[in-house]
Every structure is written in structure tokens, then in C-alpha cells.
Amino acid sequence: MSTAISVSGLRKSFGSTVALDGLDLEVQTGQVHGFLGPNGAGKSTTIRILLGLVRADAGSVTLLGGDPWHDVETLHRRLAYVPGDVTLWPNLTGGEVIDLLGRLRGQTNLARRNDLIERFQLDPTKKGRTYSKGNRQKVALVAALASDVELLLLDEPTSGLDPLMDAVFRSVVEEVRREGRTVLLSSHILSEVEALADQVSIIRLGRTVETGALSDMRHLSRTSVDAVLADAPPVELLEGIAGVDDLTTDGSRVTFTVDTARVGEVLARLGQHGIQSLTCQPPTLEQLFLKEYATDREPVRA
Amino acid sequence: MSGYAGTGALLKLALRRDRVVVPLSILGLVALAGGSAKSTVDLFQGQDAINAARELLASPALIGMYGPIANPDNPDSFAIFKTLLLGGVCIALLAIVLVRRHTRTEEEAGRTELVAAGVVGRRAPLTAAVILAAGTVLVASLLASLSLIGSGLGSRGSWAFGAAWATSGLTFTGVAAVAAQLTNTTRGAGAWAFGALGVSYLLRAIGDTASGAASFLTWLSPLGWAEKIELFGEDRFVVAVIPLVVTILLVALAFALQERRDFGAGLLPSRPGPAQAAPTLRSPWALAWRLQRANLLGWLIGYAIVGSVLGAVAGNVSSIASSQQMQDLLRKLGGNATSLTDTFISTELQFLAIGAAAYGISAALRLRSEENDLHTEQVLATSTRRYTVLASHSVIALLGSALLMLVLALALALGTRAQYGGFGAALGHLLPSALATIPPVWVCVGLALAIFGSAPKVVYVAWALLAAFVVVGEFGPLFNLPQPVIDVSPFVHAVVLPGSSVVAMPLLVLVVIAGALLVLAQTTFRRRDIG
Numbered sequence A: 001m002s003t004a005i006s007v008s009g010l011r012k013s014f015g016s017t018v019a020l021d022g023l024d025l026e027v028q029t030g031q032v033h034g035f036l037g038p039n040g041a042g043k044s045t046t047i048r049i050l051l052g053l054v055r056a057d058a059g060s061v062t063l064l065g066g067d068p069w070h071d072v073e074t075l076h077r078r079l080a081y082v083p084g085d086v087t088l089w090p091n092l093t094g095g096e097v098i099d100l101l102g103r104l105r106g107q108t109n110l111a112r113r114n115d116l117i118e119r120f121q122l123d124p125t126k127k128g129r130t131y132s133k134g135n136r137q138k139v140a141l142v143a144a145l146a147s148d149v150e151l152l153l154l155d156e157p158t159s160g161l162d163p164l165m166d167a168v169f170r171s172v173v174e175e176v177r178r179e180g181r182t183v184l185l186s187s188h189i190l191s192e193v194e195a196l197a198d199q200v201s202i203i204r205l206g207r208t209v210e211t212g213a214l215s216d217m218r219h220l221s222r223t224s225v226d227a228v229l230a231d232a233p234p235v236e237l238l239e240g241i242a243g244v245d246d247l248t249t250d251g252s253r254v255t256f257t258v259d260t261a262r263v264g265e266v267l268a269r270l271g272q273h274g275i276q277s278l279t280c281q282p283p284t285l286e287q288l289f290l291k292e293y294a295t296d297r298e299p300v301r302a
Numbered sequence B: 001m002s003g004y005a006g007t008g009a010l011l012k013l014a015l016r017r018d019r020v021v022v023p024l025s026i027l028g029l030v031a032l033a034g035g036s037a038k039s040t041v042d043l044f045q046g047q048d049a050i051n052a053a054r055e056l057l058a059s060p061a062l063i064g065m066y067g068p069i070a071n072p073d074n075p076d077s078f079a080i081f082k083t084l085l086l087g088g089v090c091i092a093l094l095a096i097v098l099v100r101r102h103t104r105t106e107e108e109a110g111r112t113e114l115v116a117a118g119v120v121g122r123r124a125p126l127t128a129a130v131i132l133a134a135g136t137v138l139v140a141s142l143l144a145s146l147s148l149i150g151s152g153l154g155s156r157g158s159w160a161f162g163a164a165w166a167t168s169g170l171t172f173t174g175v176a177a178v179a180a181q182l183t184n185t186t187r188g189a190g191a192w193a194f195g196a197l198g199v200s201y202l203l204r205a206i207g208d209t210a211s212g213a214a215s216f217l218t219w220l221s222p223l224g225w226a227e228k229i230e231l232f233g234e235d236r237f238v239v240a241v242i243p244l245v246v247t248i249l250l251v252a253l254a255f256a257l258q259e260r261r262d263f264g265a266g267l268l269p270s271r272p273g274p275a276q277a278a279p280t281l282r283s284p285w286a287l288a289w290r291l292q293r294a295n296l297l298g299w300l301i302g303y304a305i306v307g308s309v310l311g312a313v314a315g316n317v318s319s320i321a322s323s324q325q326m327q328d329l330l331r332k333l334g335g336n337a338t339s340l341t342d343t344f345i346s347t348e349l350q351f352l353a354i355g356a357a358a359y360g361i362s363a364a365l366r367l368r369s370e371e372n373d374l375h376t377e378q379v380l381a382t383s384t385r386r387y388t389v390l391a392s393h394s395v396i397a398l399l400g401s402a403l404l405m406l407v408l409a410l411a412l413a414l415g416t417r418a419q420y421g422g423f424g425a426a427l428g429h430l431l432p433s434a435l436a437t438i439p440p441v442w443v444c445v446g447l448a449l450a451i452f453g454s455a456p457k458v459v460y461v462a463w464a465l466l467a468a469f470v471v472v473g474e475f476g477p478l479f480n481l482p483q484p485v486i487d488v489s490p491f492v493h494a495v496v497l498p499g500s501s502v503v504a505m506p507l508l509v510l511v512v513i514a515g516a517l518l519v520l521a522q523t524t525f526r527r528r529d530i531g
Helices: A043-050 A072-076 A094-105 A110-119 A133-145 A163-178 A190-196 A214-220 A260-271 A285-293 B007-017 B021-043 B047-057 B060-066 B075-079 B081-102 B104-109 B111-116 B124-150 B155-182 B186-209 B212-220 B222-228 B237-260 B284-316 B324-332 B340-364 B366-372 B375-380 B386-415 B423-436 B438-454 B461-479 B490-494 B504-527
Strands: A003-014 A017-028 A032-036 A058-063 A079-082 A151-155 A182-187 A199-204 A207-213 A222-229 A244-250 A253-259 A275-281
Touching: A003 A043, A003 A182, A017 A032, A017 A043, A017 A058, A017 A182, A017 A199, A032 A043, A032 A163, A032 A190, A043 A058, A043 A151, A043 A182, A079 A133, A094 A110, A094 A133, A094 B284, A094 B375, A110 A133, A110 A163, A133 A151, A133 A163, A163 A182, A163 A190, A182 A190, A199 A214, A207 A214, A222 A260, A253 A260, A260 A275, B007 B124, B021 B047, B021 B075, B021 B081, B021 B124, B021 B155, B021 B461, B047 B060, B047 B075, B060 B081, B060 B186, B060 B284, B060 B340, B075 B081, B081 B104, B081 B124, B081 B155, B081 B186, B081 B222, B081 B461, B104 B111, B104 B186, B111 B124, B124 B155, B124 B237, B155 B186, B155 B222, B155 B237, B186 B212, B186 B222, B186 B284, B212 B222, B222 B237, B284 B340, B284 B366, B284 B386, B340 B366, B340 B386, B340 B423, B340 B438, B340 B461, B340 B490, B366 B375, B366 B386, B366 B438, B375 B386, B386 B423, B386 B438, B386 B504, B423 B438, B438 B461, B438 B490, B438 B504, B461 B490, B490 B504
Parallel strands: A017 A207, A032 A182, A032 A199, A079 A151, A151 A182
Antiparallel strands: A003 A017, A003 A058, A199 A207, A222 A253, A222 A275, A244 A253
């Protein structure tokens, strides 16, 4: 499998603010790669460097085998971009913007364009200034997704979309994946990345803190358990089991978190007291996220 | 009445945002009035000034340009001859810019919405903007009066001068308040307000130079009211009641219009457009043209009208060979001709070349607003090169500003065809002078582009440079500035009087400078971060 995006040791400062501080990112061809981080972590700056809009201070970047700063024209024929902050020309209609951007890129799939306009329920005759935020987002999505490019760079593409349109977006990305195209999906919406991404890179303060398949990351997190027992649980209920945390008891109800590896041990102990109901929540990306970002939060400019 | 809650807070916000621009503008205007009066008083005293003023009154060309002199026998009236009307135009521009900036621009950007969700009355944003603009106008006018008194002019006339400036500034505060309600874009609001200012200038230009019934036209122009106060003559302060009443009516009209429209909308509705782009909209060039064409067309129509009117005015000017004293005076005022018509046209061409440069700068800086609005980012994410993006808007700015001067020359030639013996002859006579103003205009455009390329955060410096060129070129001789300082302005190197032979060298140098600035713009833009 070849590599679509390869970034290592990427650094970028704007004045005295450090936006990227040695970021690494590896995206394989044909993959939907989640690019996760809180606001201001450096996601947009990374994407803007990948687009050759911003020049990196240090580090190496390879995009589709080329240099994003120098090979702008050839590379951009092969990619499409949805900006994080979509602004349209106020006096151009949505349809005009979609066509214009497609032509400037050098290719549009007309059938796909019309299909997408229909699926996203977009009115292409309205002027840019009259669209709501969600509709502006749809214009940018249709403009990018209507092309047959190899690589899609999507910067928080679903901001402003309602849940129905969110579902449309997910099914379109699924189709893109089946066609073997590559997607870099930046987001702070965890469920979205969880549903779509094969691989995830989590960044914080301009640095990659975690990267890999979601299944490999589960060990990093914890299972949360919520149980109601037959008899009031004794104080020493879970004593001696390592990795139990956040324990609260409320009458016969007990909630806690535990290392996923120790779930069996915990269940055996609970069983001794007669389980009446039990909910075990698998680790979600939410928890990964909280774990990575709960501490040391510092404001950083995007 | 309700609806004004939060006005104070918004006014404070506006003052905070404009804490540099407003004081600097006031300072500039006051320095213009006081400085120009002081140096005129130093140059022309007593009988000299009276003679100069009498000569001026004999020249419809200069009156059309700068307005009449109420009482040539008062030497003070000569000292404010240039600054009354030009200053009045400047203060009107300032009022329009301030009102628009704090009303329609804010609403278009969505920031008013953010504010309106707080405890802010519906009328508060417009009220705050009007108070800011009116306050700025009044402070500038008051200080201008004081600076005239400080320069040694009579106090009654000096106060009348302030009243005249306030007349213009306040009326256009009202005009801008109405214009901000008419369309839903900043550009549209500007077109209405600046257009009204242009019409005011022309109405009084015709009225001042016409005899008989047409002279009534001056009374239809806010700039004309300023003249009708008759500074250092009758000093009729009572005329200033007209702009006061008109301003109040205009602001009331603006509020009434605001009541009738939805938030964010204009009175003129926005219609749906094509669902697909026209086949021609397929390149960065087509996009730049689409974005700029309406603006250019508006300017071209404006220049055609201005040229026709000024041509008609110039056509009435008799080509008298003037006295030695008159020639001295014309030289002081920036001319060097024996024919009054030629002087008039040369002066107008110089004046309107500044306008063409202003168009060129604004067209060039469209690049910056496109970048700020994140549009450039989307275009550059396609296979479009940076070179093309910059080139497309540069070409429109360069050719558009040149086209303005060409249209102006055609319209002027049409108006003066009787004077010069036919349209062809008139055009042949005037065209070299008109074309000679293009290289300095291009230098201004080149500066704007170079600043956009190398220091995009301070593109407003391009406007400051243009203002500096105007002050140096227009008032430099009056202020007795050293020649090297005056020579900084590209415009002073391109004055070609109609009928005289063109010295190509300075013009070529200017074109080369403009070209070098374009290259600088391209190389710096290619290397910098977008955004």
C-alpha cells in the first residue's frame, strides 16, 4: 500500500505563537484517515501546509508523491478541499461556485454533481450571501465531492450540517472509500471519525500524540461499568483489583471505570453479590480524547 | 422612544475601533485648512490677494473646480479658496466611510447580529454610527475654524468656514445613513453615497459657472450650500440651517427605511440566479472579471458623466490670454498655460487621475479582501497558480484605470469640440494630456500590489501613499515644500498641458517603476503565506 500523505517533524510559527511543533502524519492510499484534535490544535494549519497555502518552517511533507509547496498545479488537479470556514462569493450562486471550483480544478463529474445536489437537498440558484451556514457547507462539500480526485482534504466538513445531512455525508464518504480514494478528515466530532475513519491521528498543541487504528487504541482506555447489585455492596467490594477508578456507590448501585484488561476480574467479584443489571460501556473515542486532552490545556492559535 | 438601548456601548466600541483613523483624519483636515491658509497669507498680502481673487473670479474654469469667491475684496477669501470645497469633499468622504463602516459593513459581516442579540435596541447601531460621524465632522470643523483664526484670518469668516465644512459633512452623514439601508452590501451602499457626492460636486460646478436660471443648480447641492454661506463675504450662517434640517430628515428617513426592511437585507431584494455557471466562467481571469466588472462599469459611467459635464463647462470658458499676474497665479495653482481652457482641462485631468488611481488601488486591493474572505484559499486549492490570481486582478486594475482616463478624454473632447474645431481635433489636442496621467496612476496601482504581495496586513498604506501624493502635489507649491519632496509624487511628473509636446522620458521612467512594482508583487506574493 502506498502513502498518500507523509508528514514528519512539521513546524510552523505565526509570530510568537507556535501552531505546529513537530507534527507527524502518515496517511495510506485508499484510507479514510481521521485527524482529531481540539480547536486550535493545528489541524487547519497542517491542511493549509498540505495545500501549499502556508509554508512550513521545518519538517518534511510529501503529498501524493510531490512537494505541496512547489508542485501546486499538478498536485491540486488530483485533490479537492473543503475549508473549515466556508465563505462564498456573495453575488455568485451556489451552482456557479460549484461549477467554477470544479473547472478551476480541471475536472467535474457532472452526473455526480447533480446527484449530490439532490442528495444534500441544496438549492443551487441562491446567491452566496443568502445561504445559511449549513447550506454554505453543502456547497463546499458538493464542489469537492463532485470531482473524481484521488485525495479529499476535508477540514471539519460537517460543521453546521443537520443530522440528516450528516448521514448523507457519511454515506458519500463510504462510497468514496469503496472507490479506493483517500480522505483526510479533520474533526473534533468524535462520533464522526469513529464511524468513518480506518486510522486516526490525534494531535494536541501542534504535535501528534497518538496514531493508529482505532482497534489498537482501545487498550489505552477504560471500560465504564454501571451495576445494580442484589445486596448493598461492601466497602471492600473491589479492593485489590488494580486499575479501578472513579468508584461511586449509591445504595445498591455502583459505577466505576476499569482497565479494559481487568473487566473479567471485576465481573467475577460483582457476581458474588448478585448482579441485577449491568452496563459495560466499551471505550469510546470520547474517552481517548478526554484522556489525551484533559490535562495541560494551553491556548494555541490555529 | 425605544430602540436606542446600548447606543452608548456601541459608540464606545466604534471609538475604540477608530481610535487611530478618526484623530488622524481630523488632524489631516485641520492641517490642510490651517496650513493652506497660512501659506497663502504669507504669499499674498493685502492688495495682492485681492487682485489674485479678482483674477480667479474671471475664470469659470477654476470656479467650476474649486467654487466661487464670495467677496474678492476681502483678502482672507483668497486664503480659503482651495480648501473650502476640496476640504468639504474630504470631510464628506470621511463621514460616508465612517457611517458605512459601522452600519452596513458590520451587518454584512454578521457582527451586528452578534451585537443585536444583546441588550441593544434596533436603532442603536445606526444611531451610534451617525453620532460618531457627526461628532467627527463637528470636531474637525470647529478645529478648522480655530486653525484659520490662528493663521490670521478674520474670526467671523473663519467660523463660517467651519459651518461650511460641517454643512457638507453632516449632510453626507445623513446621505450615507440612507444609502446603508438601500442595498445589502457595503459596496452597494458606497456606490449610492459616493455617487450622491459626485452628483453634488457636479451640480454646483454647473451652477457656479452658469449664468441665468441654471445657476440655481448650486442650491440643489449640499456642497453648494457650503458655498452659499459666502465666506468672508456676507457670512450667512443662516444658510447652515438647510443642511441641519436636511440631515435630520435624512437620518429620520434612514430609520424609517430600516423599519421596513429585514435584518441583513436591503430594500432592494436579492433574486435567485443561475443553477449552473455560464460556460465562460471557467478561469481565474473570468472570476476576477465577474467580481470586478460591476464596479468598473459604475466608475466608467461616472467618469463619462463627469467628463461630459466638465467638458460642457470647459466649452464655455473663453480662451483668453491672461495677464502676467493671472499666469503667475495659475503657476502657483499648478498650471503653466496661456489658454484658460487648457489650464482648466489640465487641472481636471490631474484631479481625476487621482480618482482613477483610487479606482486602481481599490481594484488591486480586491485581492486582499478576497484573501481575507477566504476566497483566495479556495481558488488556490484548485490547480490555479498564485501568479494567475494576482495577474488577473492586476490587469483589471491597470487596464480599468487607464480606460477611465480614456473615457474621460473622449467625454471632454465631446464637450469642447466647438472650442477646438471639431471632435477629432479636440481629442487629438486633449488625448496626450489624458494618456500622460496613466503612468503615475499605474505607479499607485503597482504600489498597492507590491504592498499586497509583501506586507498584506498593512495594505491601507497604499491609500496613505495616495493621500500623501495628493497633498504634496496639490499643496506642495503653496506650502513652499522643497522640490525633491514634491517630486515624490508620481503625478507631478506627468503634467502635460493640452497642445504642448510630450516629454517621454519621465513617463517611461514611471512605467518602468510600475513594472518593477508588479514584479515585486509577484515575487513576494509567491513566497508568502496565504491568510
